[in-house]
Amino acid sequence: MSVTTRDLAVGAFIFGLAVLVGFELISKVPATLHTPLMSGTNAIHGIVLVGALIIAASATSTIGDVIAVGAMVLGTVNVVGGFIVTDRMLGMFKRRPAAPPRDEGDARG
Amino acid sequence: MGDAPLATLGYLVTSVCFIFGIKRLGSPATARSGNLIAAAGMALAIVVTLVRLRFANWELVVPSVLVGAVGGAVAARTVRMTAMPQMVALFNGMGGGSAALIGAGDFERLSTQGTIHAADMVPILVSSLIGSISFAGSMIAFAKLQELMTGRPITFPLQQAVNAVLLAGLVAIAAALIVAGQGAAAFVVFIAGSLCLGVLFVLPVGGADMPVIISLLNSLTGLAAAATGFVLANEVLIVSGALVGASGTILTVLMSRAMNRSLANVLFGAFGAAPAAGVAGPAITGNVRAATVEDVAALLAYARQVIIVPGYGLAVARAQHAVKELADELQARGVEVKYAIHPVAGRMPGHMNVLLAEANVPYPQLYEMEQVKHEFSHTDVALVIGANDVVNPAARNDPSSPIYGMPILNVDESAHVVVLKRSMNTGFAGIENALFYDPKTVMLFGDAKTSVTALVAEVKEMVPATA
Numbered sequence: 001m002s003v004t005t006r007d008l009a010v011g012a013f014i015f016g017l018a019v020l021v022g023f024e025l026i027s028k029v030p031a032t033l034h035t036p037l038m039s040g041t042n043a044i045h046g047i048v049l050v051g052a053l054i055i056a057a058s059a060t061s062t063i064g065d066v067i068a069v070g071a072m073v074l075g076t077v078n079v080v081g082g083f084i085v086t087d088r089m090l091g092m093f094k095r096r097p098a099a100p101p102r103d104e105g106d107a108r109g
Numbered sequence: 110m111g112d113a114p115l116a117t118l119g120y121l122v123t124s125v126c127f128i129f130g131i132k133r134l135g136s137p138a139t140a141r142s143g144n145l146i147a148a149a150g151m152a153l154a155i156v157v158t159l160v161r162l163r164f165a166n167w168e169l170v171v172p173s174v175l176v177g178a179v180g181g182a183v184a185a186r187t188v189r190m191t192a193m194p195q196m197v198a199l200f201n202g203m204g205g206g207s208a209a210l211i212g213a214g215d216f217e218r219l220s221t222q223g224t225i226h227a228a229d230m231v232p233i234l235v236s237s238l239i240g241s242i243s244f245a246g247s248m249i250a251f252a253k254l255q256e257l258m259t260g261r262p263i264t265f266p267l268q269q270a271v272n273a274v275l276l277a278g279l280v281a282i283a284a285a286l287i288v289a290g291q292g293a294a295a296f297v298v299f300i301a302g303s304l305c306l307g308v309l310f311v312l313p314v315g316g317a318d319m320p321v322i323i324s325l326l327n328s329l330t331g332l333a334a335a336a337t338g339f340v341l342a343n344e345v346l347i348v349s350g351a352l353v354g355a356s357g358t359i360l361t362v363l364m365s366r367a368m369n370r371s372l373a374n375v376l377f378g379a380f381g382a383a384p385a386a387g388v389a390g391p392a393i394t395g396n397v398r399a400a401t402v403e404d405v406a407a408l409l410a411y412a413r414q415v416i417i418v419p420g421y422g423l424a425v426a427r428a429q430h431a432v433k434e435l436a437d438e439l440q441a442r443g444v445e446v447k448y449a450i451h452p453v454a455g456r457m458p459g460h461m462n463v464l465l466a467e468a469n470v471p472y473p474q475l476y477e478m479e480q481v482k483h484e485f486s487h488t489d490v491a492l493v494i495g496a497n498d499v500v501n502p503a504a505r506n507d508p509s510s511p512i513y514g515m516p517i518l519n520v521d522e523s524a525h526v527v528v529l530k531r532s533m534n535t536g537f538a539g540i541e542n543a544l545f546y547d548p549k550t551v552m553l554f555g556d557a558k559t560s561v562t563a564l565v566a567e568v569k570e571m572v573p574a575t576a
Contacts, residue, residue: 002229022354045327
Protein backbone atom coordinates (compact mmCIF):
# COMPACT_ATOMS: atom_id res chain seq x y z
CA MET A 1 0.00 0.00 0.00
CA SER A 2 1.30 3.37 -0.96
CA VAL A 3 0.06 6.88 -0.34
CA THR A 4 -1.53 8.74 -3.28
CA THR A 5 -1.64 12.48 -3.76
CA ARG A 6 -5.40 12.24 -3.24
CA ASP A 7 -4.74 10.71 0.21
CA LEU A 8 -2.48 13.65 0.98
CA ALA A 9 -5.13 16.14 -0.13
CA VAL A 10 -7.83 14.50 1.97
CA GLY A 11 -5.37 14.34 4.84
CA ALA A 12 -4.62 18.05 4.51
CA PHE A 13 -8.36 18.75 4.52
CA ILE A 14 -8.87 16.81 7.78
CA PHE A 15 -5.69 18.23 9.27
CA GLY A 16 -6.78 21.81 8.59
CA LEU A 17 -10.15 21.34 10.23
CA ALA A 18 -8.70 19.52 13.24
CA VAL A 19 -6.15 22.31 13.75
CA LEU A 20 -8.98 24.84 13.87
CA VAL A 21 -10.83 22.73 16.43
CA GLY A 22 -7.64 22.41 18.47
CA PHE A 23 -7.17 26.17 18.54
CA GLU A 24 -10.76 26.69 19.67
CA LEU A 25 -10.63 24.05 22.42
CA ILE A 26 -8.27 25.95 24.66
CA SER A 27 -9.01 29.51 25.53
CA LYS A 28 -9.19 30.50 29.17
CA VAL A 29 -7.64 27.71 31.14
CA PRO A 30 -6.70 28.51 34.77
CA ALA A 31 -2.95 28.26 35.40
CA THR A 32 -3.65 25.48 37.87
CA LEU A 33 -4.67 23.23 35.01
CA HIS A 34 -1.79 24.01 32.65
CA THR A 35 0.31 21.08 33.78
CA PRO A 36 -2.50 18.47 33.77
CA LEU A 37 -3.71 19.76 30.41
CA MET A 38 -0.24 19.45 28.95
CA SER A 39 0.04 15.97 30.39
CA GLY A 40 -3.39 14.99 29.04
CA THR A 41 -2.66 16.14 25.49
CA ASN A 42 0.72 14.46 25.87
CA ALA A 43 -1.10 11.17 26.41
CA ILE A 44 -3.34 11.81 23.39
CA HIS A 45 -0.44 12.02 20.97
CA GLY A 46 0.33 8.52 22.16
CA ILE A 47 -2.11 7.73 19.34
CA VAL A 48 1.12 7.10 17.39
CA LEU A 49 0.75 3.62 18.88
CA VAL A 50 -1.93 3.04 16.22
CA GLY A 51 0.65 3.92 13.58
CA ALA A 52 3.19 1.64 15.24
CA LEU A 53 0.71 -1.26 15.13
CA ILE A 54 0.14 -0.65 11.41
CA ILE A 55 3.89 -0.61 10.79
CA ALA A 56 4.27 -3.83 12.77
CA ALA A 57 1.53 -5.52 10.73
CA SER A 58 3.22 -4.71 7.44
CA ALA A 59 6.84 -5.30 8.49
CA THR A 60 8.46 -7.86 6.22
CA SER A 61 12.10 -7.91 7.31
CA THR A 62 14.06 -8.28 10.52
CA ILE A 63 15.03 -4.63 10.52
CA GLY A 64 11.40 -3.75 9.89
CA ASP A 65 10.42 -5.85 12.90
CA VAL A 66 13.03 -4.19 15.09
CA ILE A 67 11.85 -0.72 14.08
CA ALA A 68 8.22 -1.73 14.71
CA VAL A 69 9.01 -3.14 18.16
CA GLY A 70 10.74 0.11 19.09
CA ALA A 71 7.84 2.18 17.82
CA MET A 72 5.27 0.03 19.67
CA VAL A 73 7.13 0.04 22.99
CA LEU A 74 7.70 3.81 22.91
CA GLY A 75 4.13 4.48 21.80
CA THR A 76 2.64 2.30 24.54
CA VAL A 77 4.76 3.96 27.23
CA ASN A 78 3.48 7.31 25.98
CA VAL A 79 -0.17 6.21 26.07
CA VAL A 80 -0.27 4.26 29.33
CA GLY A 81 2.14 6.44 31.28
CA GLY A 82 0.59 9.64 29.98
CA PHE A 83 -2.98 8.85 30.99
CA ILE A 84 -2.02 7.44 34.39
CA VAL A 85 0.19 10.40 35.29
CA THR A 86 -2.55 12.82 34.25
CA ASP A 87 -5.10 10.96 36.33
CA ARG A 88 -2.78 11.04 39.33
CA MET A 89 -2.32 14.78 39.00
CA LEU A 90 -6.03 15.42 38.67
CA GLY A 91 -6.80 13.06 41.54
CA MET A 92 -4.99 15.54 43.78
CA PHE A 93 -7.53 18.21 42.92
CA LYS A 94 -10.64 16.39 43.91
CA ARG A 95 -12.68 18.23 46.49
CA ARG A 96 -12.84 16.54 49.84
CA PRO A 97 -15.31 18.47 51.99
CA ALA A 98 -14.75 16.23 55.00
CA ALA A 99 -11.63 14.39 54.06
CA PRO A 100 -10.89 11.24 55.97
CA PRO A 101 -7.41 11.43 57.52
CA ARG A 102 -5.03 9.99 55.02
CA ASP A 103 -1.72 10.77 56.64
CA GLU A 104 -0.12 12.81 59.38
CA GLY A 105 -0.93 16.10 57.63
CA ASP A 106 -4.62 15.49 58.26
CA ALA A 107 -4.43 14.52 61.88
CA ARG A 108 -5.12 17.97 63.26
CA GLY A 109 -7.64 20.53 62.18
CA MET B 110 -8.37 6.52 2.88
CA GLY B 111 -9.13 3.67 5.17
CA ASP B 112 -9.94 0.26 3.84
CA ALA B 113 -12.55 -0.71 6.45
CA PRO B 114 -15.61 1.51 6.90
CA LEU B 115 -16.28 0.26 10.42
CA ALA B 116 -12.73 1.03 11.49
CA THR B 117 -13.11 4.55 10.12
CA LEU B 118 -16.30 5.02 12.15
CA GLY B 119 -14.49 3.74 15.23
CA TYR B 120 -11.77 6.31 14.60
CA LEU B 121 -14.46 8.97 14.36
CA VAL B 122 -15.67 8.06 17.85
CA THR B 123 -12.07 8.22 19.08
CA SER B 124 -11.60 11.68 17.57
CA VAL B 125 -14.79 12.92 19.23
CA CYS B 126 -13.60 11.47 22.57
CA PHE B 127 -10.32 13.37 22.20
CA ILE B 128 -12.08 16.63 21.38
CA PHE B 129 -14.38 16.39 24.39
CA GLY B 130 -11.54 15.10 26.53
CA ILE B 131 -9.33 18.12 25.80
CA LYS B 132 -12.29 20.45 26.25
CA ARG B 133 -13.08 18.99 29.67
CA LEU B 134 -9.42 19.01 30.72
CA GLY B 135 -9.57 22.80 30.55
CA SER B 136 -11.95 23.19 33.49
CA PRO B 137 -11.29 22.07 37.09
CA ALA B 138 -14.68 20.44 37.64
CA THR B 139 -14.53 18.24 34.56
CA ALA B 140 -10.81 17.69 34.09
CA ARG B 141 -10.59 14.19 35.49
CA SER B 142 -13.50 12.89 33.46
CA GLY B 143 -11.94 14.56 30.40
CA ASN B 144 -8.81 12.49 30.86
CA LEU B 145 -10.85 9.30 31.25
CA ILE B 146 -12.90 10.05 28.13
CA ALA B 147 -9.70 10.58 26.15
CA ALA B 148 -8.28 7.32 27.54
CA ALA B 149 -11.44 5.46 26.52
CA GLY B 150 -11.15 6.91 23.02
CA MET B 151 -7.55 5.74 22.89
CA ALA B 152 -8.47 2.22 23.97
CA LEU B 153 -11.14 2.10 21.27
CA ALA B 154 -8.68 3.23 18.58
CA ILE B 155 -6.19 0.55 19.60
CA VAL B 156 -8.79 -2.23 19.61
CA VAL B 157 -10.23 -1.09 16.28
CA THR B 158 -6.75 -1.05 14.77
CA LEU B 159 -5.86 -4.52 16.06
CA VAL B 160 -9.13 -5.97 14.73
CA ARG B 161 -8.75 -4.22 11.40
CA LEU B 162 -5.24 -5.61 11.02
CA ARG B 163 -6.56 -9.06 12.05
CA PHE B 164 -3.96 -9.20 14.81
CA ALA B 165 -1.23 -9.50 12.18
CA ASN B 166 2.25 -10.15 13.54
CA TRP B 167 0.72 -10.55 17.00
CA GLU B 168 3.72 -12.44 18.37
CA LEU B 169 5.61 -9.19 17.91
CA VAL B 170 2.78 -6.90 18.98
CA VAL B 171 1.76 -8.53 22.25
CA PRO B 172 5.15 -8.53 24.01
CA SER B 173 5.97 -5.01 22.78
CA VAL B 174 2.71 -3.58 24.04
CA LEU B 175 3.01 -5.48 27.33
CA VAL B 176 6.53 -4.18 27.95
CA GLY B 177 5.48 -0.63 27.10
CA ALA B 178 2.32 -0.79 29.20
CA VAL B 179 4.05 -2.19 32.28
CA GLY B 180 6.96 0.23 31.93
CA GLY B 181 4.68 3.22 31.46
CA ALA B 182 2.32 2.24 34.27
CA VAL B 183 5.08 1.56 36.79
CA ALA B 184 6.88 4.81 35.95
CA ALA B 185 3.65 6.82 36.13
CA ARG B 186 2.53 5.23 39.40
CA THR B 187 5.82 5.46 41.25
CA VAL B 188 7.06 8.88 40.15
CA ARG B 189 6.99 11.46 42.92
CA MET B 190 4.75 14.43 42.35
CA THR B 191 7.85 16.63 42.42
CA ALA B 192 9.31 14.80 39.44
CA MET B 193 6.12 15.14 37.37
CA PRO B 194 7.51 17.68 34.86
CA GLN B 195 10.41 15.49 33.77
CA MET B 196 8.08 12.49 33.62
CA VAL B 197 5.86 14.37 31.16
CA ALA B 198 9.00 15.27 29.17
CA LEU B 199 10.04 11.62 29.12
CA PHE B 200 6.65 10.35 27.93
CA ASN B 201 6.57 13.09 25.34
CA GLY B 202 9.96 12.00 24.04
CA MET B 203 8.70 8.43 23.76
CA GLY B 204 5.83 9.60 21.54
CA GLY B 205 8.23 11.59 19.37
CA GLY B 206 10.59 8.62 19.09
CA SER B 207 7.70 6.38 18.11
CA ALA B 208 6.65 8.81 15.36
CA ALA B 209 10.20 8.95 14.00
CA LEU B 210 10.40 5.15 13.98
CA ILE B 211 7.08 4.92 12.14
CA GLY B 212 8.58 7.11 9.43
CA ALA B 213 11.70 4.93 9.40
CA GLY B 214 9.65 1.74 9.32
CA ASP B 215 7.63 2.87 6.32
CA PHE B 216 10.81 4.01 4.58
CA GLU B 217 12.34 0.58 5.13
CA ARG B 218 9.23 -1.25 3.91
CA LEU B 219 8.79 0.87 0.77
CA SER B 220 12.47 0.85 -0.13
CA THR B 221 12.31 -2.93 -0.51
CA GLN B 222 9.64 -2.37 -3.17
CA GLY B 223 11.67 -0.04 -5.41
CA THR B 224 11.84 3.73 -5.52
CA ILE B 225 9.65 5.68 -3.13
CA HIS B 226 7.21 8.23 -4.56
CA ALA B 227 7.33 11.78 -3.34
CA ALA B 228 3.81 11.38 -1.91
CA ASP B 229 5.26 8.78 0.45
CA MET B 230 8.69 10.30 0.94
CA VAL B 231 7.59 13.77 2.02
CA PRO B 232 5.44 12.66 4.97
CA ILE B 233 8.05 10.05 5.93
CA LEU B 234 10.71 12.75 6.12
CA VAL B 235 8.45 15.16 8.00
CA SER B 236 7.46 12.62 10.65
CA SER B 237 11.07 11.45 11.06
CA LEU B 238 12.35 15.02 11.33
CA ILE B 239 9.79 16.30 13.83
CA GLY B 240 9.66 13.05 15.77
CA SER B 241 13.45 12.98 16.15
CA ILE B 242 13.64 16.62 17.21
CA SER B 243 10.92 16.02 19.78
CA PHE B 244 12.58 12.84 21.05
CA ALA B 245 16.06 14.31 21.44
CA GLY B 246 14.78 17.64 22.76
CA SER B 247 12.61 15.92 25.37
CA MET B 248 15.52 13.80 26.55
CA ILE B 249 17.62 16.93 27.09
CA ALA B 250 14.69 18.57 28.91
CA PHE B 251 14.38 15.44 31.05
CA ALA B 252 18.11 15.42 31.81
CA LYS B 253 18.03 19.09 32.79
CA LEU B 254 15.02 18.72 35.09
CA GLN B 255 16.30 15.48 36.59
CA GLU B 256 19.59 17.32 37.14
CA LEU B 257 21.54 14.72 35.20
CA MET B 258 23.07 17.77 33.55
CA THR B 259 23.23 21.45 34.43
CA GLY B 260 19.93 23.31 34.28
CA ARG B 261 21.74 26.40 33.06
CA PRO B 262 21.67 27.47 29.44
CA ILE B 263 24.46 25.84 27.46
CA THR B 264 25.74 28.13 24.78
CA PHE B 265 28.69 28.18 22.44
CA PRO B 266 29.88 30.63 19.78
CA LEU B 267 27.91 30.78 16.54
CA GLN B 268 25.17 28.60 18.00
CA GLN B 269 22.44 30.06 15.81
CA ALA B 270 24.65 29.78 12.75
CA VAL B 271 25.37 26.11 13.49
CA ASN B 272 21.64 25.44 13.84
CA ALA B 273 20.92 27.23 10.57
CA VAL B 274 23.62 25.27 8.72
CA LEU B 275 22.36 22.00 10.21
CA LEU B 276 18.79 22.79 9.17
CA ALA B 277 19.93 23.73 5.67
CA GLY B 278 21.86 20.45 5.46
CA LEU B 279 18.75 18.50 6.49
CA VAL B 280 16.67 20.27 3.86
CA ALA B 281 19.29 19.42 1.22
CA ILE B 282 19.35 15.74 2.21
CA ALA B 283 15.54 15.69 2.22
CA ALA B 284 15.44 17.20 -1.27
CA ALA B 285 17.93 14.62 -2.53
CA LEU B 286 15.92 11.78 -0.98
CA ILE B 287 12.68 13.04 -2.53
CA VAL B 288 14.28 13.29 -5.98
CA ALA B 289 16.11 9.95 -5.78
CA GLY B 290 13.30 8.05 -4.04
CA GLN B 291 15.87 5.91 -2.24
CA GLY B 292 19.05 5.99 -0.17
CA ALA B 293 19.12 4.23 3.20
CA ALA B 294 22.44 5.82 4.17
CA ALA B 295 21.19 9.32 3.45
CA PHE B 296 18.06 8.57 5.47
CA VAL B 297 20.11 7.47 8.48
CA VAL B 298 22.17 10.66 8.22
CA PHE B 299 18.90 12.61 8.03
CA ILE B 300 17.65 11.03 11.27
CA ALA B 301 20.98 11.61 13.03
CA GLY B 302 20.95 15.25 11.94
CA SER B 303 17.39 15.67 13.18
CA LEU B 304 18.37 14.26 16.57
CA CYS B 305 21.28 16.71 16.77
CA LEU B 306 18.93 19.55 15.93
CA GLY B 307 16.65 18.51 18.78
CA VAL B 308 19.56 18.52 21.22
CA LEU B 309 20.87 21.88 20.02
CA PHE B 310 17.39 23.36 20.18
CA VAL B 311 16.94 22.68 23.91
CA LEU B 312 20.54 23.07 25.17
CA PRO B 313 20.49 26.88 25.31
CA VAL B 314 17.19 27.01 27.18
CA GLY B 315 17.51 27.63 30.92
CA GLY B 316 15.91 25.40 33.50
CA ALA B 317 13.36 28.02 34.51
CA ASP B 318 11.97 28.08 30.99
CA MET B 319 11.72 24.31 30.76
CA PRO B 320 7.91 24.12 31.23
CA VAL B 321 7.39 26.24 28.15
CA ILE B 322 9.81 24.09 26.18
CA ILE B 323 8.13 20.86 27.27
CA SER B 324 4.79 22.28 26.20
CA LEU B 325 6.29 23.25 22.85
CA LEU B 326 7.84 19.79 22.40
CA ASN B 327 4.45 18.33 23.32
CA SER B 328 2.78 20.17 20.49
CA LEU B 329 5.67 19.20 18.17
CA THR B 330 5.06 15.54 18.97
CA GLY B 331 1.41 16.17 18.10
CA LEU B 332 2.51 17.40 14.69
CA ALA B 333 4.81 14.39 14.30
CA ALA B 334 1.84 12.14 15.06
CA ALA B 335 -0.20 13.96 12.43
CA ALA B 336 2.66 13.46 9.97
CA THR B 337 2.58 9.69 10.60
CA GLY B 338 -1.12 9.95 9.68
CA PHE B 339 -0.03 11.20 6.25
CA VAL B 340 2.59 8.42 6.03
CA LEU B 341 -0.02 5.74 6.69
CA ALA B 342 -3.09 7.53 5.25
CA ASN B 343 -4.78 7.18 8.62
CA GLU B 344 -7.46 9.67 9.68
CA VAL B 345 -7.32 9.20 13.43
CA LEU B 346 -3.58 9.90 13.52
CA ILE B 347 -4.04 13.09 11.52
CA VAL B 348 -6.94 14.35 13.64
CA SER B 349 -5.41 13.52 17.03
CA GLY B 350 -2.00 14.86 16.07
CA ALA B 351 -3.51 18.08 14.74
CA LEU B 352 -5.62 18.52 17.89
CA VAL B 353 -2.57 18.17 20.14
CA GLY B 354 -0.40 20.28 17.87
CA ALA B 355 -2.90 23.14 17.85
CA SER B 356 -4.09 23.04 21.46
CA GLY B 357 -0.49 22.52 22.59
CA THR B 358 0.57 25.66 20.74
CA ILE B 359 -2.12 27.70 22.49
CA LEU B 360 -1.11 26.19 25.83
CA THR B 361 2.53 27.06 25.16
CA VAL B 362 1.56 30.68 24.53
CA LEU B 363 -0.58 30.76 27.70
CA MET B 364 2.32 29.38 29.73
CA SER B 365 4.89 31.82 28.44
CA ARG B 366 2.40 34.60 29.11
CA ALA B 367 2.01 33.38 32.70
CA MET B 368 5.77 33.76 33.03
CA ASN B 369 5.74 37.10 31.22
CA ARG B 370 8.13 35.83 28.56
CA SER B 371 7.57 35.79 24.86
CA LEU B 372 8.06 32.48 23.14
CA ALA B 373 10.84 33.87 20.96
CA ASN B 374 12.51 35.07 24.13
CA VAL B 375 12.35 31.62 25.67
CA LEU B 376 13.79 29.98 22.58
CA PHE B 377 16.53 32.38 21.59
CA GLY B 378 16.48 35.01 24.24
CA ALA B 379 17.73 36.42 27.45
CA PHE B 380 18.70 33.26 29.27
CA GLY B 381 20.81 32.30 26.30
CA ALA B 382 22.64 35.61 26.33
CA ALA B 383 25.28 34.36 28.72
CA PRO B 384 27.29 37.57 29.34
CA ALA B 385 24.48 38.95 31.51
CA ALA B 386 25.27 36.31 34.13
CA GLY B 387 28.79 37.67 34.64
CA VAL B 388 27.83 41.31 35.08
CA ALA B 389 24.46 40.66 36.67
CA GLY B 390 23.32 44.07 37.77
CA PRO B 391 24.44 46.06 40.76
CA ALA B 392 26.54 44.10 43.20
CA ILE B 393 24.51 42.81 46.10
CA THR B 394 25.76 44.13 49.40
CA GLY B 395 24.80 43.61 53.00
CA ASN B 396 24.75 40.75 55.39
CA VAL B 397 22.66 37.66 55.59
CA ARG B 398 21.05 37.19 58.97
CA ALA B 399 20.55 33.63 60.10
CA ALA B 400 17.80 33.05 62.63
CA THR B 401 17.10 30.24 65.07
CA VAL B 402 13.96 28.13 65.16
CA GLU B 403 12.91 29.95 68.37
CA ASP B 404 13.18 33.38 66.71
CA VAL B 405 11.08 32.34 63.79
CA ALA B 406 8.51 30.48 65.89
CA ALA B 407 7.98 33.61 68.00
CA LEU B 408 7.60 35.78 64.91
CA LEU B 409 5.01 33.43 63.50
CA ALA B 410 3.04 32.66 66.65
CA TYR B 411 2.49 36.33 67.49
CA ALA B 412 1.69 37.47 63.96
CA ARG B 413 -1.77 38.49 62.83
CA GLN B 414 -1.30 37.41 59.25
CA VAL B 415 1.25 35.03 57.76
CA ILE B 416 1.58 34.39 54.07
CA ILE B 417 3.36 31.20 53.11
CA VAL B 418 5.20 31.30 49.79
CA PRO B 419 5.97 27.72 48.79
CA GLY B 420 8.57 26.90 46.16
CA TYR B 421 10.21 23.93 44.60
CA GLY B 422 12.48 23.49 47.63
CA LEU B 423 9.40 22.69 49.72
CA ALA B 424 8.43 20.02 47.25
CA VAL B 425 11.89 18.49 47.09
CA ALA B 426 12.05 18.27 50.89
CA ARG B 427 8.53 16.76 50.83
CA ALA B 428 7.61 19.30 53.47
CA GLN B 429 4.05 19.98 52.31
CA HIS B 430 2.48 17.92 55.11
CA ALA B 431 4.63 19.58 57.78
CA VAL B 432 3.73 22.99 56.36
CA LYS B 433 0.05 22.12 56.53
CA GLU B 434 0.52 21.18 60.18
CA LEU B 435 2.34 24.44 60.91
CA ALA B 436 -0.47 26.39 59.26
CA ASP B 437 -3.06 24.50 61.32
CA GLU B 438 -1.18 25.21 64.56
CA LEU B 439 -0.88 28.90 63.71
CA GLN B 440 -4.57 29.13 62.89
CA ALA B 441 -5.39 27.46 66.18
CA ARG B 442 -3.58 30.45 67.73
CA GLY B 443 -5.62 33.02 65.86
CA VAL B 444 -3.11 33.68 63.09
CA GLU B 445 -4.52 34.24 59.63
CA VAL B 446 -2.64 31.96 57.21
CA LYS B 447 -2.66 32.25 53.44
CA TYR B 448 -0.65 30.54 50.75
CA ALA B 449 0.57 32.67 47.85
CA ILE B 450 1.02 30.54 44.77
CA HIS B 451 3.14 32.00 42.03
CA PRO B 452 2.01 30.83 38.58
CA VAL B 453 5.30 29.03 38.02
CA ALA B 454 5.98 27.97 41.61
CA GLY B 455 7.35 24.47 41.49
CA ARG B 456 8.52 23.82 38.01
CA MET B 457 5.39 24.13 35.99
CA PRO B 458 2.25 26.20 36.14
CA GLY B 459 -0.10 24.46 38.54
CA HIS B 460 2.61 22.17 39.91
CA MET B 461 2.52 23.69 43.40
CA ASN B 462 -1.27 23.46 43.60
CA VAL B 463 -0.99 19.74 42.91
CA LEU B 464 1.62 19.29 45.64
CA LEU B 465 -0.36 21.22 48.26
CA ALA B 466 -3.58 19.47 47.31
CA GLU B 467 -1.69 16.24 47.96
CA ALA B 468 -1.18 17.44 51.56
CA ASN B 469 -4.89 18.36 51.87
CA VAL B 470 -4.27 22.07 52.21
CA PRO B 471 -7.77 23.62 52.05
CA TYR B 472 -8.41 25.11 48.63
CA PRO B 473 -9.70 28.50 49.97
CA GLN B 474 -6.31 29.16 51.60
CA LEU B 475 -4.53 29.03 48.24
CA TYR B 476 -4.27 32.41 46.60
CA GLU B 477 -3.05 33.08 43.09
CA MET B 478 -0.60 35.89 42.60
CA GLU B 479 -3.19 38.38 41.36
CA GLN B 480 -5.43 37.84 44.39
CA VAL B 481 -2.69 38.13 46.96
CA LYS B 482 -0.33 40.77 45.61
CA HIS B 483 -1.84 43.61 47.65
CA GLU B 484 -1.90 41.55 50.84
CA PHE B 485 1.81 41.63 51.59
CA SER B 486 1.80 45.27 52.70
CA HIS B 487 -0.41 44.38 55.68
CA THR B 488 1.17 41.03 56.42
CA ASP B 489 3.37 40.51 59.45
CA VAL B 490 5.42 37.60 58.22
CA ALA B 491 6.03 36.28 54.74
CA LEU B 492 7.32 32.73 55.13
CA VAL B 493 9.24 31.78 52.01
CA ILE B 494 9.82 28.04 51.90
CA GLY B 495 12.22 26.82 49.26
CA ALA B 496 11.25 29.52 46.80
CA ASN B 497 13.81 31.79 45.24
CA ASP B 498 13.36 33.22 41.77
CA VAL B 499 9.64 33.96 42.25
CA VAL B 500 10.44 36.32 45.14
CA ASN B 501 13.58 37.87 43.67
CA PRO B 502 13.20 41.67 43.59
CA ALA B 503 15.64 41.78 40.68
CA ALA B 504 12.69 40.85 38.48
CA ARG B 505 11.17 44.18 39.48
CA ASN B 506 14.10 46.58 39.61
CA ASP B 507 17.12 45.20 37.79
CA PRO B 508 16.77 45.51 34.00
CA SER B 509 19.99 43.56 33.47
CA SER B 510 18.68 40.52 35.31
CA PRO B 511 17.68 37.54 33.19
CA ILE B 512 14.38 37.36 35.04
CA TYR B 513 13.65 41.08 34.74
CA GLY B 514 9.97 41.62 33.98
CA MET B 515 8.78 38.32 35.38
CA PRO B 516 5.92 39.03 37.79
CA ILE B 517 7.01 38.20 41.32
CA LEU B 518 5.46 38.00 44.76
CA ASN B 519 6.47 41.18 46.58
CA VAL B 520 7.22 39.53 49.90
CA ASP B 521 9.56 42.38 50.81
CA GLU B 522 6.49 44.57 51.37
CA SER B 523 5.57 42.62 54.49
CA ALA B 524 6.91 43.54 57.92
CA HIS B 525 9.18 40.51 58.20
CA VAL B 526 10.44 37.99 55.71
CA VAL B 527 11.56 34.54 56.80
CA VAL B 528 13.33 32.46 54.20
CA LEU B 529 13.71 28.73 54.74
CA LYS B 530 16.47 27.49 52.53
CA ARG B 531 19.05 24.75 52.47
CA SER B 532 21.97 27.03 51.63
CA MET B 533 22.82 30.27 49.89
CA ASN B 534 22.76 28.55 46.51
CA THR B 535 21.07 30.36 43.68
CA GLY B 536 17.69 29.26 42.38
CA PHE B 537 16.78 27.44 39.22
CA ALA B 538 17.49 30.48 37.07
CA GLY B 539 20.98 30.56 38.60
CA ILE B 540 20.93 34.16 39.82
CA GLU B 541 21.58 35.92 43.12
CA ASN B 542 18.67 37.13 45.23
CA ALA B 543 18.91 40.52 46.96
CA LEU B 544 15.93 39.59 49.14
CA PHE B 545 18.21 37.46 51.32
CA TYR B 546 20.32 40.52 52.09
CA ASP B 547 17.33 42.72 52.90
CA PRO B 548 17.46 43.98 56.53
CA LYS B 549 13.88 42.74 56.99
CA THR B 550 14.84 39.23 56.04
CA VAL B 551 16.04 36.45 58.28
CA MET B 552 17.19 33.09 56.95
CA LEU B 553 16.49 29.75 58.57
CA PHE B 554 18.95 27.35 57.00
CA GLY B 555 18.36 23.64 56.76
CA ASP B 556 16.16 21.05 55.14
CA ALA B 557 12.68 22.53 54.77
CA LYS B 558 10.91 19.56 56.33
CA THR B 559 13.21 19.45 59.36
CA SER B 560 12.93 23.19 59.88
CA VAL B 561 9.16 23.29 59.58
CA THR B 562 8.73 20.29 61.90
CA ALA B 563 10.93 22.04 64.46
CA LEU B 564 8.84 25.19 64.05
CA VAL B 565 5.65 23.26 64.72
CA ALA B 566 7.06 21.85 67.95
CA GLU B 567 8.38 25.25 69.03
CA VAL B 568 5.10 27.05 68.29
CA LYS B 569 3.16 24.44 70.28
CA GLU B 570 5.50 24.83 73.24
CA MET B 571 5.63 28.61 73.10
CA VAL B 572 1.97 29.54 72.86
CA PRO B 573 -1.04 27.55 73.99
CA ALA B 574 -3.74 27.12 71.39
CA THR B 575 -6.61 29.57 71.77
CA ALA B 576 -9.02 28.40 69.18
